[in-house]
Amino acid sequence: xxxxxxxxxxxxxxxxxxxxxxxxxxxxxxxxxxxxxxxxxxxxxxxxxxxxxxxxxxxxxxxxxxxxxxxxxxxxxxxxxxxxxxxxxxxxxxxxxxxxxxxxxxxxxxxxxxxxxxxxxxxxxxxxxxxxxxxxxxxxxxxxxxxxxxxxxxxxxxxxxxxxxxxxxxxxxxxxxxxxxxxxxxxxxxxxxxxxxxxxxxxxxxxxxxxxxxxxxxxxxxxxxxxxxxxxxxxxxxxxxxxxxxxxxxxxxxxxxxxxxxxxxxxxxxxxxxxxxxxxxxxxxxxxxxxxxxxxxxxxxxxxxxxxxxxxxxxxxxxxxxxxxxxxxxxxxxxxxxxxxxxxxxxxxxxxxxxxxxxxxxxxxxxxxxxx
Numbered sequence: 214x215x216x217x218x219x220x221x222x223x224x225x226x227x228x229x230x231x232x233x234x235x236x237x238x239x240x241x242x243x244x245x246x247x248x249x250x251x252x253x254x255x256x257x258x259x260x261x262x263x264x265x266x267x268x269x270x271x272x273x274x275x276x277x278x279x280x281x282x283x284x285x286x287x288x289x290x291x292x293x294x295x296x297x298x299x300x301x302x303x304x305x306x307x308x309x310x311x312x313x314x315x316x317x318x319x320x321x322x323x324x325x326x327x328x329x330x331x332x333x334x335x336x337x338x339x340x341x342x343x344x345x346x347x348x349x350x351x352x353x354x355x356x357x358x359x360x361x362x363x364x365x366x367x368x369x370x371x372x373x374x375x376x377x378x379x380x381x382x383x384x385x386x387x388x389x390x391x392x393x394x395x396x397x398x399x400x401x402x403x404x405x406x407x408x409x410x411x412x413x414x415x416x417x418x419x420x421x422x423x424x425x426x427x428x429x430x431x432x433x434x435x436x437x438x439x440x441x442x443x444x445x446x447x448x449x450x451x452x453x454x455x456x457x458x459x460x461x462x463x464x465x466x467x468x469x470x471x472x473x474x475x476x477x478x479x480x481x482x483x484x485x486x487x488x489x490x491x492x493x494x495x496x497x498x499x500x501x502x503x504x505x506x507x508x509x510x511x512x513x514x515x516x517x518x519x520x521x522x523x524x525x526x527x528x529x530x531x532x533x534x535x536x537x538x539x540x541x542x543x544x545x546x547x548x549x550x551x552x553x554x555x556x557x558x559x560x561x562x563x564x565x566x567x568x569x570x571x572x573x574x575x576x577x578x579x580x581x582x583x584x585x
Contacts, residue, residue, distance in 0.1 A: 242394060245391060245394060245396055245400055245401065245402075246396060246397065247478075248400075248401035248478065248479055249312070249396045249397045249398040249399075249400070249401055250397060251401075251478050251479065251480060251481075252398070252401070252479065252480060252481035252483070253308055253309065253312055253397065253398070255480045255481055255483060255484060256301075256304050256305050256308050256309075256481050256483035256484075257305065258483070258484065259301055259304070259305075259481075259483035259484040259485075259486065259487035259488075260301045260302065260304070260305050260483065260487070262484075262487050262491070263297060263298055263301050263486075263487040263490060263491060264298070264301075266491045266494075266495075267294075267298060270494065270495070270498060273498050273501075273502060274294070274498070277498060277501040277502060278290055278291070278498075278501070289339070289342070289343055290494065290497050292339060293336070293339050293340060293343070293490060293493050293494060293497075294490070294494050296335070296336060296339070296490075297336060297486060297487065297489065297490025297491070297493075297494075298490070300332060300333070300336055300486045300490070301483060301486055301487055301490075303332065304329070304481065304482060304483045304486060305483070307325065307329070308398060308481060308483075311325070311398040311399060312397040312398045314395070317396075317398065317399050319388070319389065322384075322388055322399035322400070323381065323384045323385050323388070325399065326381070326384055326399070327377060327381045327384075329482060330410060330482075331377070333482050333485070333486055334373060334414075336486060336489060336490065337414055337489060338366075338370065340460065340489055340493045341366060341369075341414070341417065341418065341421070342366075343493060343497070344418075344421050344453075344457060344460075345362040345363075345366060345421060347425075347449065347453055348362060348421055348424045348425060348453070349362065350449070351424070351425065351428050351449060351450070351453070352424070352428065358424070362421070362424075365417050365420055366417060368413070368417075369413040369414050369416065369417040370413075371413075372412070372413030373410070373411075373413050373414060376406060376409050376410050376412075376413075377410065379405070379406060380405060380406065380407050380410065383404075383405055387402055387403075387404050387405070388400045388402055401479045403471045403472075403479070407471050408468055408471040408472045410468075410471070411464050411467050411468050412468060414464055415461060415464040415465060415468065418457065418460055418461040418464055419461055421457055422453075422454070422457040422458055422461055425450065425453035425454055425457055426454060428450060429450045429451075429453075429454055432446075432447070432450060448499070448500060448503050449500060452496050452499055452500060456492050456493070456495075456496040459488075459492055460488075460489060460492055460493075463485055463488055463489065466485075467482075467485055
């Protein structure tokens, strides 16, 4: 395609598609090319990041996750973990395959634009389910909180789907002229209410953060922070604040990339997908690692205990306070057995009750005593 054809094609674009009133056809074409090249490089950063994090945390996953019986909490972790990696591989393959000449077309770009948003939404919704369950556990498995969160979650999905259908019906007109230009991939042109695509999810994420922040403030007033050591409950509060806020910031940044007034280039969804997956798996692993206890039996040996669901024969069994494994233990009513090394030792916790569910501050992690 020669320069004259490019100029004629760009001249047919609507004025609203131009960068500014003073932009020339060549400037706009360069802008489109640069916009298509940025995702080609940035998506590789996202893929490298999530694979690196996977290798760094694989040892923890083997130790704290694989040893469990298959439960909903374990299934959610594995789903988010490996779906995020698969999603980054899909993003990379899609962006780089579309950069080849002659691959893209009007219908393919419109369809892929919708598909990318849907597969990304599945990842985000999975994470939000885990977050909602952690909030549910924080509030003592309150049915009112569960109903409110379920309704808000359904509303955010409905809002997402409405905006998705609206943008899909108009996407073909938005890229109709630019699609015929020799670009490395689909045109990175945004218009209409595309900026609002992730607003429902952002609002819902903000509400979840508000629930966690309120409970943290309430617990601080009750003197939770004065309890010696870091309790499982206080760790759950801390992680909820940090990770909920981080994901909310990612969603806000995602919205800002689409708004032309910010002049933030489009990086693709690759870094966003990687960050959401890494933050969530780190959050779940962090709590799981905190529930591992090293016990000295008095017989010259240490027993490293880790929490799994169900029972296991030929191992040390521990009864007592059932922790919020992943922050989901209370939500699913899972019974937990603590597994140690070989031996006939029986270890009991004291106290064997959860005072926090009655409204009191969360007690420190109970110290086990070993009876041989």
